[in-house]
Every structure is written in C-alpha cells, then in structure tokens.
Amino acid sequence: MDARQPSGEAIRFEDVSLAFDEKRVLDGISFRLAHGETKALFGVAGSGKSTILKLALGLIKPDSGRIYALGEEVTQMSEEDLFRLRSRIGMVFQESALFDSFTVRENVAFRLIEDGDVSEDEIERRVREALSFVELERTVDMFPSELSGGMRRRVAIARAIVTQPEIILYDSPTGGLDPVTSTTIVELIVKQRDVYKTSSLLVTHRLQDAFVMATHYFDRKGNKMLPLASGTRSEVPMAFLILREGKVIFDGDLEELAKSKDEYIREYIS
Amino acid sequence: MAAGDFQVQLISPTEFAKEKIQAVQEYSLLVARSITNLFKHPVYWGDILQQADLIGVGSLPIVILTGFSIGGSLALNSANTLQRFGSLSLIGQLVSVGMVTELGPIITGLMVSGRNASGMASELGSMMVTEQIDAMRALGTDPTKKLVTPRVVSTIFMLFFLTIISDACGLAGGGAVSSLMFGMDLQQYWSSAWQALVFRDVFTGLLKPVLFGFIISTIGCYYGISARGGTQGVGRATTQAVVASSILIIVVDFFVTRLTMTLFGYR
Numbered sequence: 001m002d003a004r005q006p007s008g009e010a011i012r013f014e015d016v017s018l019a020f021d022e023k024r025v026l027d028g029i030s031f032r033l034a035h036g037e038t039k040a041l042f043g044v045a046g047s048g049k050s051t052i053l054k055l056a057l058g059l060i061k062p063d064s065g066r067i068y069a070l071g072e073e074v075t076q077m078s079e080e081d082l083f084r085l086r087s088r089i090g091m092v093f094q095e096s097a098l099f100d101s102f103t104v105r106e107n108v109a110f111r112l113i114e115d116g117d118v119s120e121d122e123i124e125r126r127v128r129e130a131l132s133f134v135e136l137e138r139t140v141d142m143f144p145s146e147l148s149g150g151m152r153r154r155v156a157i158a159r160a161i162v163t164q165p166e167i168i169l170y171d172s173p174t175g176g177l178d179p180v181t182s183t184t185i186v187e188l189i190v191k192q193r194d195v196y197k198t199s200s201l202l203v204t205h206r207l208q209d210a211f212v213m214a215t216h217y218f219d220r221k222g223n224k225m226l227p228l229a230s231g232t233r234s235e236v237p238m239a240f241l242i243l244r245e246g247k248v249i250f251d252g253d254l255e256e257l258a259k260s261k262d263e264y265i266r267e268y269i270s
Numbered sequence: 271m272a273a274g275d276f277q278v279q280l281i282s283p284t285e286f287a288k289e290k291i292q293a294v295q296e297y298s299l300l301v302a303r304s305i306t307n308l309f310k311h312p313v314y315w316g317d318i319l320q321q322a323d324l325i326g327v328g329s330l331p332i333v334i335l336t337g338f339s340i341g342g343s344l345a346l347n348s349a350n351t352l353q354r355f356g357s358l359s360l361i362g363q364l365v366s367v368g369m370v371t372e373l374g375p376i377i378t379g380l381m382v383s384g385r386n387a388s389g390m391a392s393e394l395g396s397m398m399v400t401e402q403i404d405a406m407r408a409l410g411t412d413p414t415k416k417l418v419t420p421r422v423v424s425t426i427f428m429l430f431f432l433t434i435i436s437d438a439c440g441l442a443g444g445g446a447v448s449s450l451m452f453g454m455d456l457q458q459y460w461s462s463a464w465q466a467l468v469f470r471d472v473f474t475g476l477l478k479p480v481l482f483g484f485i486i487s488t489i490g491c492y493y494g495i496s497a498r499g500g501t502q503g504v505g506r507a508t509t510q511a512v513v514a515s516s517i518l519i520i521v522v523d524f525f526v527t528r529l530t531m532t533l534f535g536y537r
Contacts, residue, residue: 057408079412087410097405099397111409116312159409 009068010035010167010199011056016065017246018051025051027246028065033167033201036236038193040210041203042268043243049203050094053169056201057091058082070166087111090160090198091169096152098144098159104131105140108159130158134188150181157188161196168192170202174209186212187225193236194218207269214238214254242268297492300418304488307412307419317420325386325421326428332381333432334439340373341365341440345447358452362462365444370467370475374437376523379482382429383515387490390421391511394494395504403495413495422487429483430476437475470534478526482519489515 011033018026025048033039041049054060055067058074067074072085098107108127112118118126131137134154144152153173160168170189174182186209192198194217204210212225217234219226228234240257242250242265250257250265257269281289307313348364394417397403406413441463448454493511497503 054404059404059407083407083410083412086408089408091405091408093401093405093408095401097401099402099405100400110411114312114409114411 008035009033010037010070011201012066012068013052013055014066014068016055016062016067018048018055018060018062024246026055026062029243029246029248030065031241031248031251033199034237035199036197037239038200038202038213038236039239039241040213041201041241041243042205042207042210045205047243048246049205049243050171053091053171053201053203056167056169057086057089087115087163088165089167089169090163090165092153092156092160092171092173094171094175096144096156098152098155100144102143103140104136104142104144104147104155107144107155108162110159111163126162127158130162131155133161133191134158148181150177150184153177153181153185154188157185157192161192161198164196164198166199168198168200170200170204172203172205174204174206182206182209183212187218189213190216190225191218194234195220197236210238210240211254214240293496296496297488300414300492300495301488303414304418304422304491307415308423310415312415314416314420317416318423321420321424322428324389325382325424326432329382329385329428329432330435332385333378333436336377336381337369337374337436337439338443338446340377341369341443341445342447343443344368344373344440345444346451349448349452353452358448358454359458359462361444361448361452361454362459362464363466365448366441366463366466367471369437369440369444371471372523372527374440375433375475375478375482376519378429378433378436378479379486379519379523380516382425382432383482383486383519384512386425387486387493387511387515388508390487390490391494391497392504392508394491395497395507398495398497399500399504418488418491418495421491422484425487426480426483429479429486433475433479470530473534474527474530477530478523481522481526485518485522486515489518 009032013029013031015028015030016026017024017028025046029052031039041052043049051060055062056069056074058067058077058079062075065075069085070088074082074085077085099110102110105127106113108130109123112123112126127140128137131140134157136151136154136158139147139151139155144155147155157173173189174185177185189200189202190213193200193213202210202213214234216225216227218224237253239253240250241248244264249262250260257265260266344365345361349358349361352358352360352364394403397417403413403417406416444463445456445459448459449456490511493507493514497507499506
C-alpha cells in the first residue's frame with residue numbers, strides 16, 4: 001500500500017488539474033472519501049463532476065496532481081494494473097452504459113464471467129441476488145432495449161454491486177428520470193449504503209436526492225427507506241462537495257452546508 | 271448561431287500536424303496491443319469464432335458472386351484481343367494469373383472492407399459514444415483484448431480463405447465464359463490456367479489477403495474506438511473507416527506487387 005494514503009481513506013484527490021483542449025475543467029482540486037462514507041458531488045453542468053469519477057477509476061489521466069484509490073496511486077498505474085484495481089470498484093454510468101447486445105443476465109454477470117474462476121451456478125446465484133436487490137429478477141432474460149430508463153439504471157446498479165465492490169461510483173443515477181423513478185433509485189442507493197456500508201461517490205445535479213439520502217435511512221425489517229428521527233444522524237457518514245469553475249468551494253456535512261454563508265452555495269441550495 | 275448559418279473553424283498547420291501525428295501514434299499503439307494481446311491471458315476464443323462466422327461466412331455470398339463476375343469479365347475482355355492474334359488458348363493463363371495475383375485479393379479485400387470495416391467502426395463507435403467501452407474498462411476488462419484482437423485474428427484468417435474461394439470462383443467464371451461464349455474446351459482452359467501459376471503468383475496472392483485483413487480490421491476498430499460526437503460521429507467514423515481501408519488496400523497492393531517482383535523477379 002502507498003504510504004501517502006492513510007488507511008482510513010477510500011479515495012483521495014491531491015491538487016488534481018485537468019484541461020480538455022483550451023478549457024480547464026478541474027483546477028487543483030483536493031478532497032478525500034473516507035471508508036464507509038458517502039459523498040455527493042454537486043456542480044453545474046460541465047463543472048467536471050463526471051470527470052472526477054472517471055479520474056478516480058483511471059479511465060482518464062489528470063494533467064497534474066495525484067489520485068489514490070484503495071491505497072494505490074491511480075495516476076501512476078498502468079492500464080493492466082488498473083484492471084485489477086477496477087475489479088474492486090463499481091461504477092454506475094450516467095446513461096447506464098449496459099451492453100446492448102447482451103441480456104440483463106449477461107450484463108450483470110459480465111465481470112464474474114470475465115474472472116473465469118466462478119462456477120456457472122455461483123454466477124447464476126449472484127446475478128439473481130443482485131437483481132433481487134434492485135427488485136428486477138423478472139428481467140433476467142430481457143435485453144436493455146426492452147427496459148425502461150429507470151429499469152436500466154437499476155440493472156446498472158445490479159451490475160456494479162454484483163462483485164460486492166469496496167467503492168461504488170454513481171454518475172447521475174437519477175438524471176433524466178421522473179420523480180417517482182428517481183426516488184426508487186435513491187432508495188436503492190440508500191439501501192446499498194446502509195446494508196453493505198460501501199464507500200461511495202455520487203454525482204448528481206439534483207440537490208433533493210442528496211438531501212433525501214442525508215435525512216433518511218434504510219429500514220431492513222420494513223424493506224423501505226424511512227426518515228431519520230429529528231436530531232439523529234445516519235450511521236453511515238454523508239458528506240457534500242460542491243464544485244465551481246473547476247475548484248472545490250465546499251466540502252462538509254449537511255449541517256455545515258446549511259450554515260454556509262457563501263452566496264453561491266446559498267443560492268445553489270435554495 | 272442561427273439555423274442555416276455555417277461556422278468554419280480554422281485550424282493552425284501546427285495543430286493539424288499534431289492531430290495527424292497523434293492519430294498515427296494511437297493507431298500504432300492499437301495495432302501493437304492487438305498483436306501482443308494474443309500472447310496474454312485471456313484469449314477470447316469464443317469471440318474469435320463468433321467474429322470468424324460474421325466476417326467469413328457472412329461475406330461468402332458477395333465474395334462468390336463478385337469473384338465469379340470478375341473472372342467472367344476478365345475472360346470476356348481478353349478473349350476478343352486474344353482471338354485477333356489467334357491465341358485464345360492463352361485465356362486460362364491470363365485469367366488465372368490475373369485473378370490469383372491481383373483481382374482475387376483486391377476485390378475480396380475491397381468487398382470485405384466495405385462490409386466489415388464499416389461494421390466494426392459502427393459497432394465499436396456506437397459502444398464508444400454510449401460509454402459501453404468505458405463500462406467494459408470500468409468492469410476490469412481490456413476492450414482491445416475483448417473487441418479488437420478477435421476481430422483482427424478473424425479477419426486475417428477468414429480473408430485468406432475468402433480470397434482462395436474468390437480466386438476459384440473467378441477461374442470458374444472465366445471457364446464458363448470461355449466455354450459457353452467462345453466454345454473453348456474446358457479441359458484445355460483448366461490445364462492452361464493451372465500450368466501458368468508459379469510459386470511467385472501463389473505467394474503474392476496469399477500474402478496480400480493477410481495484409482489486407484490486417485488493414486481492414488485494425489482500421490475499422492481504430493475508427494470505431496476513436497468515434498466521438500454521438501450518432502453523427504459514428505456515421506463519420508464508419509465512412510472514414512471504409513475510405514481509409516480501401517485506399518490503404520490499393521496502395522499496399524501496389525507495393526506488395528512491386529516487392530514480390532523485386533524478390534522473385536519478373537515473369
């Protein structure tokens with residue numbers, strides 16, 4: 001393990017900058033995601049939120065700065081080594097990015113099949129388990145084109161959690177969905193957070209989703225999301241990070257966010 | 271910008287040169303990885319077989335049809351001239367050398383390029399713009415191993431055999447024209463065609479499909495993986511893949527012909 005990343009951290013960004021052509025997308029951003037923590041990333045469109053997730057996975061490289069994930073320096077790793085690291089991280093893409101020529105079963109099982117050392121029975125069991133988590137067992141033989149937008153997101157979540165990764169990255173999981181379906185997706189993310197206590201980074205432009213996550217918990221007995229009692233906090237830490245013009249302008253919890261005096265933040269959350 | 275207005279973006283010569291050099295670098299890296307992947311675990315044999323079926327068996331009808339037609343046309347065109355000199359018996363020799371060394375490989379290459387370079391570019395391009403290739407990388411799978419190497423191996427392997435089939439169909443087409451239209455004895459046609467072929471011709475004719483297969487698959491995959499900008503970008507990548515692979519096939523054909531002439535001497 002790299003000595004520069006403390007053991008309690010899942011992800012660390014150190015002074016990371018990135019420009020596409022002439023446009024500087026990230027300008028020296030630094031933050032950390034603790035083990036078991038969920039952090040919601042906000043910012044206007046084009047502020048580099050999705051880019052941060054891709055950088056954390058090593059899908060793109062920064063121009064400068066260092067990125068650590070699960071104790072390894074992503075910025076120094078070769079693509080071959082990154083494949084090994086990525087198998088410990090799950091990602092839910094903005095538009096689901098399901099393989100359209102594969103069935104739901106093959107999509108969810110993809111990583112297990114690629115591993116090569118998991119038996120067929122075990123693959124089937126884990127696929128069923130992951131699909132049951134997102135309540136989509138009946139779609140196992142369907143193709144992505146036969147599913148609704150919300151169902152595709154749920155399959156994408158099942159694909160991301162099937163190997164029980166240590167970190168999950170959500171890229172606008174509720175983007176473009178109606179409010180009811182968005183709530184279903186948020187409930188699944190809260191379920192994943194509270195049941196498996198997986199560290200996660202969540203990119204969203206819907207502030208209300210993150211507020212719901214911060215003020216609710218998943219009740220396993222009732223199998224539903226319930227609001228936290230007044231004055232109590234979720235057992236899983238939840239933090240907020242706001243980006244503006246490539247810089248981090250806020251990094252803290254809900255209480256600190258509510259107390260913020262920054263005009264831009266006040267306007268953003270109002 | 272109002273509808274109907276056009277914006278012309280000027281690019282500096284330095285930027286243009288940098289872009290082209292970067293494209294060559296990316297293509298070279300893709301080519302190198304597609305080859306080295308063969309020696310690394312895992313090798314996707316299932317995908318190789320599936321692609322071989324799609325590329326090889328799928329292209330069979332057009333290859334048979336074009337091969338037969340080209341062979342027939344070659345016989346038809348040359349028969350008139352040969353008849354004037356009373357050398358109609360040479361028609362088999364002319365068709366066999368022409369088909370095996372030049373027309374068989376190049377026509378098959380161009381047909382497969384039109385059918386499969388475009389297919390690869392559009393398939394991989396669609397996967398690229400819908401983030402499926404990023405998803406594959408995120409799931410810990412190397413897309414060059416899973417998507418590019420199987421297509422390269424299958425195209426080289428299948429184009430080799432498709433070219434042999436095309437050559438055979440071309441000879442059959444030439445034979446049909448010689449026999450049915452010019453009353454030539456088929457036995458005489460076949461022995462003339464067979465005896466005319468020397469090692470140099472067969473070597474040239476079988477080396478070309480290997481190179482053409484490599485060009486078609488790597489160019490198709492490169493343009494697919496480089497596709498940007500939604501459906502329009504995929505369409506652009508598809509067109510560019512067919513144009514680039516067709517031009518390269520014709521250019522490489524010339525140099526291979528010249529090279530084999532240097533190595534083995536003129537006929």
